[in-house]
Amino acid sequence: MGKIKFSSLQAWLHKLGEEQSSDTCLYHEKDDTFSLDLQASKSKRFLFVASESKNTSFNFYLDVSKPEDGLQVLTPRVDGIDTSVSHRGNHFFIKRRTNEFFNSEVIACPLDNTSETTLLLPHRESVKIQDIQLFNDHIVVYEREKGLPKVTIYGLPDVEEPLKSLQGGHTVEFVDPTYSVEPSESQFTSSILRLDYSSMKTPHSVYDYDMKTGISVLKKIKTVLGGFDASNYVTERKWANAQDGTQIPISIVYHKDLVKLDGSDPLLLGGYGSYEICIDPCFNVSCLSLLDRGFVYAIAHIRGGGEMGRQWYENGKLFKKKNTLTDFIACAEYLTESKYSSKEKLCICGGSAGGLLIGAVLNMRPDLFKAAVAEVPFVDVLTTMLDPTIPLTTSEWEEWGDPRKEEFYFYIKSYSPVDNVKAQNYPNILVTAGLNDPRVMYSEPAKFVAKLRDLKTDDNLLLFKCEFGAGHDSKSGRFEKLQEESFKYVFIMKALNMIPDLGCGQK
Known part of the structure; x- marks a missing residue:
């Protein structure tokens, strides 16, 4: 019996309605310290294939309107460099961590020239960039500062305009001294950011945050039976x-x-x-x-x-x-x-x-x-x-x-x-x-x-x-x-x- 592995090492392209025998192998990762991850861009225009280890990740993209072109390299394989990618308009957005920029930076590159990058958000030693979430008119940056999660929102120019360094971001405020906040499913074309929030005394709550007005609306809070009162x-x-x-x-x-x-x-x-x-x-x-x-x-x-x-x-x-x-x-x-x-x-x-x-x-x-x-x-x-x-x-x-x-x-x-x-x-x-x-x-x-x-x-x-x-x-x-x-x-x-x-x- 051969080795059992719990990592994904191959990505295949299957066209619905066709025989599986006609499937195409998009990528085969031969290093078993890596595994593959697939993700569709929020714009629905690209499929991203990432090969990841504990310390390194690199990415390919597939234009879903032209699958016959196969995978294209977006971020190259370099030991110790970790990248995650997303798309909006005429640009790819990339969160990149290196040994030098250990808390990550955010850059962007044009679709037709991925080697030409613009620095959007620089590395900071005291703030870790955990993730980014793209919208048509905004970018949401999930960060960590002093051990707590932080959500910062920046406006983006029209897709036809050039991208510049992100400025004037505003941060979502939370009331508890310790808490947990994570992104929920939001619409790419919307200005509403949906967040899942809770603390050690606040039940799981869903908030809709208007990125234009800065107004947060509680949409749902999980019911806790037994006469629970958070003020206790x-x-x-x-x-x-x-x-x-x-x-x-x-x-x-x-x-x-x-x-x-x-x-x-x-x-x-x-x-x-x-x-x-x-x-x-x-x-x-x-x-x-x-x-x-x-x-x-x-x-x-x-x-x-x-x-x-x-x-x-x-x-x-x-x-x-x-x-x-x-x-x-x-x-x-x-x-x-x-x-x-x-x-x-x-x-x-x-x-x-x-x-x-x-x-x-x-x-x-x-x-x-x-x-x-x-x-x-x-x-x-x-x-x-x-x-x-x-x-x-x-x-x-x-x-x-x-x-x-x-x-x-x-x-x-x-x-x-x-x-x-x-x-x-x-x-x-x-x-x-x-x-x-x-x-x-x-x-x-x-x-x-x-x-x-x-x-x-x-x-x-x-x-x-x-x-x-x-x-x-x-x-x-x-x-x-x-x-x-x-x-x-x-x-x-x-x-x-x-x-x-x-x-x-x-x-």
Whole structure:
């Protein structure tokens, strides 16, 4: 049986109504650290084909009115340069990241001369350009500044007029100190920008923002049952000092009438810190179950994620991966020192690469936590990265390093959770797995638990829950997902001795 890969390496052109045997291969990517992505331009005039790795991407375009011309190169393949493209009028618009311009810049080029570029928005060291969204008369720039998402809107000249540097943009205002905002489906010819917004106390909301007048209209807010009142909850943004002096942002939420903030409150701290993924503080209705029981909930926006810009990610990968781990520990220490909780009430959770985080900090500072939940955790990093036949391994070398090289082997081994379990006391631990998980095979968390059982010196709970009907993202179905979430919360409350007595000594 050949290797199973979860990346797309070929793009084919099929004409509806014709036999599949007449299809044309537009592009075949032969480097298995890359995968292909297809996207239609908002103008519906071009199809873009991107070949992407963790660190590099380049693009082709296909004029849908002339498919017989095949793909044309729009941005060339250059190691370390990442581009994403879109179209309006007589120009292609390109977001480009390089080693020098690590937070990206926005340029444009004419359709008939893609080598002639105009700088529209320059690189800025303190502001990361996350994405751009084109409209007939506007360009929306999704940015990150000081760890928070930002939406800035610029007017564009008529399509017949030349493009110049973007000036006079206005920013959409948001009221919460921490929040999440993402683009929703909008019409290319419209002046209305549709946004999905939420915060740790604001349910998911849909806003229509008029880019001409600056007026925002709430179109829909998700109903939360059970007498929910957002005014009962407080969200905060704090900063922890990492061991190298770096300031790490923390998002916090709690019920204002149910916490004392004197160190006696239970707290659940989550984190991820990999792949430049931003764990923005959005609304989680399940979390209300904890908040209404007097919990504080917090998210540590640690290095390895993308919250604070590209360098935030670069400083939490490869040979700097341990920053991710020590940042999380620093956040936990800050929360206890600031009386949000205590070591006897502090619980932690993370999944997948976030499960690696949980496993690693448990080995490093088991005394700091009362309970931990590692969901489908990537804990056997060394073994997985040594085997290129495992799905996704080759594409992950740019994130973790290739341990077939000696320097990466010993660095990964120094933090990989399975390889660092030792004879010491550990807190209460729940580890989950999915039997059909194609990303983190169930053998990884099983191996981690077996080693913990063999070496740990305490009598605290250690549970391994392997779901036979799940993959990487838990079981299918809304109620099944809620059951899994409730199992996690019950475990945490049991570890904190918060399960009520049901009578006859039963709990």
